[in-house]
Amino acid sequence: xxxxxxxxxxxxxxxxxxxxxxxxxxxxxxxxxxxxxxxxxxxxxxxxxxxxxxxxxxxxxxxxxxxxxxxxxxxxxxxxxxxxxxxxxxxxxxxxxxxxxxxxxxxxxxxxxxxxxxxxxxxxxxxxxxxxxxxxxxxxxxxxxxxxxxxxxxxxxxxxxxxxxxxxxxxxxxxxxxxxxxxxxxxxxxxxxxxxxxxxxxxxxxxxxxxxxxxxxxxxxxxxxxxxxxxxxxxxxxxxxxxxxxxxxxxxxxxxxxxxxxxxxxxxxxxxxxxxxxxxxxxxxxxxxxxxxxxxxxxxxxxxxxxxxxxxxxxxxxxxxxxxxxxxxxxxxxxxxxxxxxxxxxx
Amino acid sequence: xxxxxxxxxxxxxxxxxxxxxxxxxxxxxxxxxxxxxxxxxxxxxxxxxxxxxxxxxxxxxxxxxxxxxxxxxxxxxxxxxxxxxxxxxxxxxxxxxxxxxxxxxxxxxxxxxxxxxxxxxxxxxxxxxxxxxxxxxxxxxxxxxxxxxxxxxxxxxxxxxxxxxxxxxxxxxxxxxxxxxxxxxxxxxxxxxxxxxxxxxxxxxxxxxxxxxxxxxxxxxxxxxxxxxxxxxxxxxxxxxxxxxxxxxxxxxxxxxxxxxxxxxxxxxxxxxxxxxxxxxxxxxxxxxxxxxxxxxxxxxxxxxxxxxxxxxxxxxxxxxxxxxxxxxxxxxxxxx
Numbered sequence: 001x002x003x004x005x006x007x008x009x010x011x012x013x014x015x016x017x018x019x020x021x022x023x024x025x026x027x028x029x030x031x032x033x034x035x036x037x038x039x040x041x042x043x044x045x046x047x048x049x050x051x052x053x054x055x056x057x058x059x060x061x062x063x064x065x066x067x068x069x070x071x072x073x074x075x076x077x078x079x080x081x082x083x084x085x086x087x088x089x090x091x092x093x094x095x096x097x098x099x100x101x102x103x104x105x106x107x108x109x110x111x112x113x114x115x116x117x118x119x120x121x122x123x124x125x126x127x128x129x130x131x132x133x134x135x136x137x138x139x140x141x142x143x144x145x146x147x148x149x150x151x152x153x154x155x156x157x158x159x160x161x162x163x164x165x166x167x168x169x170x171x172x173x174x175x176x177x178x179x180x181x182x183x184x185x186x187x188x189x190x191x192x193x194x195x196x197x198x199x200x201x202x203x204x205x206x207x208x209x210x211x212x213x214x215x216x217x218x219x220x221x222x223x224x225x226x227x228x229x230x231x232x233x234x235x236x237x238x239x240x241x242x243x244x245x246x247x248x249x250x251x252x253x254x255x256x257x258x259x260x261x262x263x264x265x266x267x268x269x270x271x272x273x274x275x276x277x278x279x280x281x282x283x284x285x286x287x288x289x290x291x292x293x294x295x296x297x298x299x300x301x302x303x304x305x306x307x308x309x310x311x312x313x314x315x316x317x318x319x320x321x322x323x324x325x326x327x328x329x330x331x332x333x334x335x336x337x338x339x340x341x342x343x344x345x346x347x
Numbered sequence: 348x349x350x351x352x353x354x355x356x357x358x359x360x361x362x363x364x365x366x367x368x369x370x371x372x373x374x375x376x377x378x379x380x381x382x383x384x385x386x387x388x389x390x391x392x393x394x395x396x397x398x399x400x401x402x403x404x405x406x407x408x409x410x411x412x413x414x415x416x417x418x419x420x421x422x423x424x425x426x427x428x429x430x431x432x433x434x435x436x437x438x439x440x441x442x443x444x445x446x447x448x449x450x451x452x453x454x455x456x457x458x459x460x461x462x463x464x465x466x467x468x469x470x471x472x473x474x475x476x477x478x479x480x481x482x483x484x485x486x487x488x489x490x491x492x493x494x495x496x497x498x499x500x501x502x503x504x505x506x507x508x509x510x511x512x513x514x515x516x517x518x519x520x521x522x523x524x525x526x527x528x529x530x531x532x533x534x535x536x537x538x539x540x541x542x543x544x545x546x547x548x549x550x551x552x553x554x555x556x557x558x559x560x561x562x563x564x565x566x567x568x569x570x571x572x573x574x575x576x577x578x579x580x581x582x583x584x585x586x587x588x589x590x591x592x593x594x595x596x597x598x599x600x601x602x603x604x605x606x607x608x609x610x611x612x613x614x615x616x617x618x619x620x621x622x623x624x625x626x627x628x629x630x631x632x633x634x635x636x637x638x639x640x641x642x643x644x645x646x647x648x649x650x651x652x653x654x655x656x657x658x659x660x661x662x663x664x665x666x667x668x669x670x671x672x673x674x675x676x677x678x679x680x681x682x683x684x
Contacts, residue, residue, distance in 0.1 A: 050546035050547060050548060051517075051546055149635075165637050165640075166410065167637045168637075195409035195410050195573065195637070195638060196409065196573065196574075196614065196617045196618055197409065197613060197614065197617045197634055197637070197638070198637055199617065200616075200617040200619075200631075200633065201633075201635070203619075204633070222546065222547050223619075224547070224621035225618065225619030225620060225621045225626070226619055227621075228619055228620060228621050228622055228623045228625075228626045229619040229623075229626050231623070248623045249623045249624060252621065252622050252623050252624075253622070253624065262548060263547055263548055264621060266547065266548060266550065266551040267547060267550075267551075267576075267621050268621065269576045269577075269579070269580050272580070274579065274580050274599065274600065275403075275558065275580065275581065275582075275583065276558075277555045277558060277559075278551040278554055278555055278580070279551060280548075280551035280552045280554075280555050281548040281551070281552075282552075284516040284518055284519065284549065285516070285546060285548065300548075
């Protein structure tokens with residue numbers, strides 16, 4: 001095992017206390033509020049959450065791609081091999097994007113330019129950053145696209161996005177993100193818009209590339225199965241805050257936040273008889289403009305006590321667990337499997 | 348019990364089954380390629396299915412498998428190129444105008460995206476009143492009473508009535524769409540990816556709601572989904588679609604425990620288990636390639652280009668469904684046993 005190496009290796013990306021403000025209609029909201037994690041080379045940190053939880057805003061904040069009229073990073077640090085991305089000016093950030101840290105956006109249809117060939121789009125990061133001549137860029141594009149399973153190369157370089165299937169477009173996006181040989185890839189829902197058999201292929205490709213190049217991956221997803229397949233560590237977000245953070249196996253086997261538990265239980269079809277009611281979390285994810293006081297999850301929480309409605313819990317260690325949890329009860333060791341219902345896979 | 352149709356259409360007692368698809372095929376003419384040449388697209392090919400009152404049949408498949416077109420054929424939104432869709436034993440093609448209007452009350456649909464299917468300029472009350480008005484059943488006090496019952500049924504507060512759909516979350520909007528679908532007492536609900544657009548924590552709520560309503564009202568459901576786990580949980584029987592055909596059908600548990608068609612095996616294997624340890628330990632069958640474009644279906648078995656078992660016969664001869672495995676299980680594969 002390389003666990004010891006991992007423990008001691010310097011993180012390639014270290015995010016601390018990231019806070020992003022959103023100005024809408026005269027009010028200030030915090031879609032990302034105190035997010036932090038460490039990513040080492042060759043590892044995958046999965047950011048899990050529902051719509052509005054702040055996972056995509058976290059990615060955009062790190063990449064310097066926030067819509068700058070309404071959103072702004074107001075706190076924290078994001079050290080990419082020691083350099084704080086959040087302190088860089090737009091020009092300096094542009095120099096890094098695609099070559100040191102890449103972003104793979106969610107929707108291949110809107111992320112690809114329909115009027116340009118895929119070859120041109122895949123080569124672009126190299127040409128823009130003058131990292132390669134046109135010939136070199138082309139041969140690297142052919143090699144990379146070939147590794148990613150695009151057939152008929154180099155002829156396919158002159159194909160347009162609409163001529164490709166959804167799965168092929170996803171591979172092209174991945175090639176665009178990887179051609180500059182970044183150290184970190186932030187992939188936003190890379191498998192959401194594709195079929196399940198294609199999803200498996202994309203995840204296996206990411207896995208293979210990671211093993212070969214020691215790429216650090218920040219995987220943003222709502223799909224807990226995908227997380228289980230590829231993540232080293234998991235960060236669970238709810239209403240802009242991290243509610244649980246830990247090693248993937250630990251989080252899945254012994255979830256230490258009621259929200260994480262509820263999510264895992266609600267997708268565990270094996271624990272329920274077919275055609276009987278599933279475990280379901282009550283209520284809906286909160287609106288940022290209308291957060292409850294105290295813990296944002298408290299209106300949906302089966303374990304809530306008075307303090308949960310008064311105190312915003314900090315991410316803290318949990319007795320008997322290696323994970324961090326932002327739950328007052330967990331921090332006091334009161335959130336045991338017995339009180340939290342069946343814990344997935346804990347047999 | 349829902350038995351996968353084998354041609355004989357026996358329903359419960361003397362009644363014909365609620366829904367039967369009998370060798371249903373649907374082809375479209377579509378323009379493809381730079382020259383816009385017209386090509387024939389076979390979206391659904393020779394599909395049989397049977398659904399009895401109060402039961403759920405699940406259709407599973409990936410993009411282009413034909414599952415949504417089959418749903419539209421059942422709803423009468425598309426006309427079959429050949430074969431029959433029968434409701435209570437009568438082919439819907441032969442319905443009179445009056446029968447068609449009746450069918451619109453009895454067969455209803457819930458789509459994937461509630462936001463797209465609810466008029467943003469109407470209040471929830473207007474949305475729920477509309478079916479009554481269209482069918483000439485509107486009566487101020489009685490309809491009001493029914494609408495309040497519907498809100499209770501789907502778990503929304505009465506205060507919702509005065510608000511437009513935009514005021515509600517995705518899960519709540521889907522509840523409204525379900526209430527509307529059930530407003531005139533539907534006997535058959537076609538649910539096309541009813542939870543695919545919803546947050547993870549909301550999916551189970553909506554699935555529970557559909558099961559609760561089914562128990563309470565006894566309606567039948569044709570559940571269409573890409574998610575085999577959801578379909579298996581919700582329906583006693585299911586059909587796996589690929590390239591416009593049902594390639595495996597039978598009792599959901601049999602298919603889940605012992606899938607016989609190589610595609611079913613691959614599909615089940617591709618679904619990641621939400622547990623890292625179990626995910627690491629389980630055996631996987633990996634397939635390459637993608638689901639076929641319905642305009643370019645390969646000859647023979649539509650799955651053969653991706654199949655690790657394919658032999659020459661699979662490339663030329665299209666396999667028909669035949670009994671394999673558990674009672675009621677049928678598989679369209681030359682090699683399955």
